[in-house]
Every structure is written in structure tokens, then in C-alpha cells.
Amino acid sequence: MKAIATGAAAAVLAATLAACGSTEVVRAPVNVSVGQQLIDLKKARDSGALSPREYEQQKTQLIRSVE
DSSP states (O other): OHHHHHHHHHHHHHHHHHHTOOOOOOOOOOOOOHHHHHHHHHHHHHHTSSOHHHHHHHHHHHHHHHO
């Protein structure tokens, strides 16, 4: 009887973990202006979160996305 309960618990755990195996990223819609995104990029550069090169790449990519 104990073996059946242990097996059932293992099956439930396996099913639960299998459901969590998705690699899909779900993103909420965000309405942020291009100007605000540029300000945020500059803040990230100024704080050291982005290198000057990364900042320029991201800025160029952002500007191209609205042209």
C-alpha cells in the first residue's frame, strides 16, 4: 500500500514538473514612448549597466525600429 502511495506521489510530482518545462517567454504589452526608452538607455549607460558600446548599439536599434 505504501509503495502505491509513493508511486502516485511521484507521478503527480513528475506531471507538475513537466508542466513547468516551457521555455516560452510571456511579455505584457508595454506602451513606452521612444523618448522614454532613450532616457532609460542613457540611465542604464550612466549607471554602468550598459557599456558605451552597448548603449550605442541599443540606441541605434531603437531608432531604426521607428524609422
